[in-house]
Amino acid sequence: MVRLQLSLELNYEVFEPGCDFIFNIHAAHTARQRVIEESLVINQNVRTLVETDPATLNRYLRVSAKPGPLRVAYTATVDLAHYFASPESISEIPVAQLPAPVLSYIYPSRYCQSDRAFATGCCSARPSRRTPRTRTPRRSTPCSNRWVCAETSRI
Numbered sequence: 001m002v003r004l005q006l007s008l009e010l011n012y013e014v015f016e017p018g019c020d021f022i023f024n025i026h027a028a029h030t031a032r033q034r035v036i037e038e039s040l041v042i043n044q045n046v047r048t049l050v051e052t053d054p055a056t057l058n059r060y061l062r063v064s065a066k067p068g069p070l071r072v073a074y075t076a077t078v079d080l081a082h083y084f085a086s087p088e089s090i091s092e093i094p095v096a097q098l099p100a101p102v103l104s105y106i107y108p109s110r111y112c113q114s115d116r117a118f119a120t121g122c123c124s125a126r127p128s129r130r131t132p133r134t135r136t137p138r139r140s141t142p143c144s145n146r147w148v149c150a151e152t153s154r155i
Helices: 100-106 114-120
Strands: 002-014 019-026 033-042 048-052 059-065 068-080
Touching: 002 019, 019 068, 059 068
Parallel strands: none
Antiparallel strands: 002 068, 019 059, 033 068, 048 059
């Protein structure tokens, strides 16, 4: 079990007539992540609504802010129960066979920059020329990265 303590503070200057915000800052309640305690402080006296996405369990905070300074502060203590499996028990799945519910997790993010696989030269598939990217040399052999390259799923 790993215990994390996190905190964040966001500061905005809201102009007339006000502004609606949707924040994704709350820790999710999942089978392997338990929120021990949390606190949300907003400097404006406004109605807030926290909704949970049933598919991902992500929690979204809706705020209709008034003109003026807006300060949103969130703190939480979270216990994580990591899942451990032996590498031999985890099979590799070609891209063509990935289940639909996991597709949202393979998009690039600040945590996993999967779009940078093109920069490694591992794939013969490339973005179109209209996409401003650095060109990488083609490989004569298929890549072994089945997680990001559909080329290896060919027979």
